[in-house]
Amino acid sequence: MNADPNHRGVKVSVRGLRKSYRGQEVLKGLGFEVQPGEVFVIMGPSGSGKSVLLRHLIGLESPDAGEIRIGDEPVSCAQTMHKYRLAMVFQSGALLNSLTVGENVGLYLAEHRTQSPEEIARVVSDKLAVVGLKGTEDRMPAELSGGMKKRVALARALVMEPQLILYDEPTSELDPLSAVVIAHEIVNLNRRIGVTSLVVTHERALAFGIAQRIAVMDAGQVLVTGTPDEIRRCGIAEVRKFLNADLNLVTKTQPS
Amino acid sequence: MNMFQSIGEVFVLGWRTFLALPLAWRHRRKVFDQFFEIGNASLLMVCILSFFIGAVLVLQSGPVLVERGLANYVGGMVGITMCKELAPVMISVLIAGRIGSAMAAEIGSMQVYHEIDALRTMNINPVHYLVLPRMLALALALPMLVIFAIMVGWLGGAIVAASNLRIAIPMRPYFETMREIVEVGDVANGVFKSFCFALIVGVICCHQGMDTIGGPRGIGRSVTKAVVNSIIMIVILDYVLSRLLLE
Numbered sequence: 013m014n015a016d017p018n019h020r021g022v023k024v025s026v027r028g029l030r031k032s033y034r035g036q037e038v039l040k041g042l043g044f045e046v047q048p049g050e051v052f053v054i055m056g057p058s059g060s061g062k063s064v065l066l067r068h069l070i071g072l073e074s075p076d077a078g079e080i081r082i083g084d085e086p087v088s089c090a091q092t093m094h095k096y097r098l099a100m101v102f103q104s105g106a107l108l109n110s111l112t113v114g115e116n117v118g119l120y121l122a123e124h125r126t127q128s129p130e131e132i133a134r135v136v137s138d139k140l141a142v143v144g145l146k147g148t149e150d151r152m153p154a155e156l157s158g159g160m161k162k163r164v165a166l167a168r169a170l171v172m173e174p175q176l177i178l179y180d181e182p183t184s185e186l187d188p189l190s191a192v193v194i195a196h197e198i199v200n201l202n203r204r205i206g207v208t209s210l211v212v213t214h215e216r217a218l219a220f221g222i223a224q225r226i227a228v229m230d231a232g233q234v235l236v237t238g239t240p241d242e243i244r245r246c247g248i249a250e251v252r253k254f255l256n257a258d259l260n261l262v263t264k265t266q267p268s
Numbered sequence: 269m270n271m272f273q274s275i276g277e278v279f280v281l282g283w284r285t286f287l288a289l290p291l292a293w294r295h296r297r298k299v300f301d302q303f304f305e306i307g308n309a310s311l312l313m314v315c316i317l318s319f320f321i322g323a324v325l326v327l328q329s330g331p332v333l334v335e336r337g338l339a340n341y342v343g344g345m346v347g348i349t350m351c352k353e354l355a356p357v358m359i360s361v362l363i364a365g366r367i368g369s370a371m372a373a374e375i376g377s378m379q380v381y382h383e384i385d386a387l388r389t390m391n392i393n394p395v396h397y398l399v400l401p402r403m404l405a406l407a408l409a410l411p412m413l414v415i416f417a418i419m420v421g422w423l424g425g426a427i428v429a430a431s432n433l434r435i436a437i438p439m440r441p442y443f444e445t446m447r448e449i450v451e452v453g454d455v456a457n458g459v460f461k462s463f464c465f466a467l468i469v470g471v472i473c474c475h476q477g478m479d480t481i482g483g484p485r486g487i488g489r490s491v492t493k494a495v496v497n498s499i500i501m502i503v504i505l506d507y508v509l510s511r512l513l514l515e
Contacts, residue, residue, distance in 0.1 A: 067385075070389050072385050072388060072389070094391070098389065099389060099390075100385075100389045102382050106381065106385060107383070108383050108386070108387075109381075109383070110374075119390060119392070120390045120391075120392070123392045123397065124391070124392075125294075168390075172390065
């Protein structure tokens with residue numbers, strides 16, 4: 013991995029994480045570790061608690077019990093967000109609809125006043141070029157397709173030069189070609205700057221296509237963690253059921 | 269319990285916004301944009317509303333006063349009523365409906381569609397980015413609109429007083445009697461009230477926006493609650509301030 017030492021990824025560790033909403037337990041004491049610079053995919057059916065877990069990892073929610081550490085610091089500590097650069101690519105993109113694409117991408121730099129407006133414009137142009145959207149700075153989010161919005165969200169995350177990127181269902185609602193573009197970007201980014209990438213998805217093709225390690229979640233628990241090959245060979249019934257779910261109903265119901 | 273929790277949250281949001289005041293200059297562009305938006309969206313409505321409030325005030329009370337030989341008090345009565353009570357309250361209610369609802373809807377939509385979460389993940393404080401500019405713009409714009417409304421209301425009253433045959437008070441004596449009765453302190457009283465109303469409308473509407481859950485229906489619910497709560501608080505605060513300012 014040819015990572016720039018200044019942008020090296022950061023370790024993530026989760027232990028005994030629990031969260032309930034109105035008496036219903038969504039996360040049931042789950043735990044795992046993600047190594048610096050790793051592409052780690054959390055896979056599982058809808059409603060298994062993946063997105064809730066991601067919101068805890070970025071500090072948008074507080075757990076009822078358990079601990080999340082980013083590097084050496086607990087995520088609940090205010091200093092963690094200042095010490096490490098964390099970014100999240102939301103399932104919907106979550107672009108600010110009142111701002112142009114360029115303003116969205118440059119928002120972090122503009123608000124934190126780290127660079128001059130000219131420098132920000134240059135960085136924005138560079139990052140949009142990285143995701144294949146050069147020249148779209150003046151367009152509004154409403155004018156973009158779903159795939160373009162996700163790529164803009166990715167460019168916005170890149171501007172932060174993150175040490176950890178969290179992706180929430182990065183290829184959901186995308187056509188297969190756009191999904192491949194996003195998957196390429198996730199892997200390229202990881203190779204180029206060594207960022208730790210934590211991807212939440214229910215799409216098996218994406219998970220096995222980009223992951224160095226995979227965790228399979230169901231009903232608020234991590235059922236198994238391992239490399240893609242280990243997951244394929246896993247004998248746990250719920251994991252097998254999830255991996256072998258098949259939509260090929262037409263040939264199955266053909267009269268003999 | 270929910271109501272007390274909401275009141276507590278409103279106070280906390282107000283306090284956090286107050287603590288963010290040193291950052292106001294940094295957000296001056298956003299303050300100016302909001303200020304322009306408020307003025308642009310409401311100036312014409314303020315003008316129409318205050319003109320007819322002044323006009324109807326003279327139309328209803330003018331003949332009664334004139335019949336009892338109190339024609340000299342028509343200008344003063346309109347002057348005092350407009351600047352101490354009607355302009356601040358009516359314009360604040362108008363702004364709660366026109367601007368407060370838009371604020372609650374915009375912030376509510378940002379909350380529902382995870383834009384506020386996105387701000388947090390970029391280490392951008394939503395109170396600094398969204399609430400502070402809106403509160404400041406409202407606190408600046410509403411007193412200005414109220415000063416404008418007071419003058420238009422006076423003018424509306426003067427036109428009716430001069431043109432209505434049962435009242436028939438020319439403009440010059442109308443404004444002269446007004447000048448004898450209305451003091452600068454009375455105008456300042458109304459402007460101070462409107463400043464307080466601006467803060468309460470701003471903080472309630474921004475809080476309702478940030479508290480939005482659910483989809484479009486949740487946004488609609490937040491907008492309704494924001495406007496209704498703002499109007500209720502304007503009326504309650506109006507009594508409290510009037511009582512305090514009388515002493």
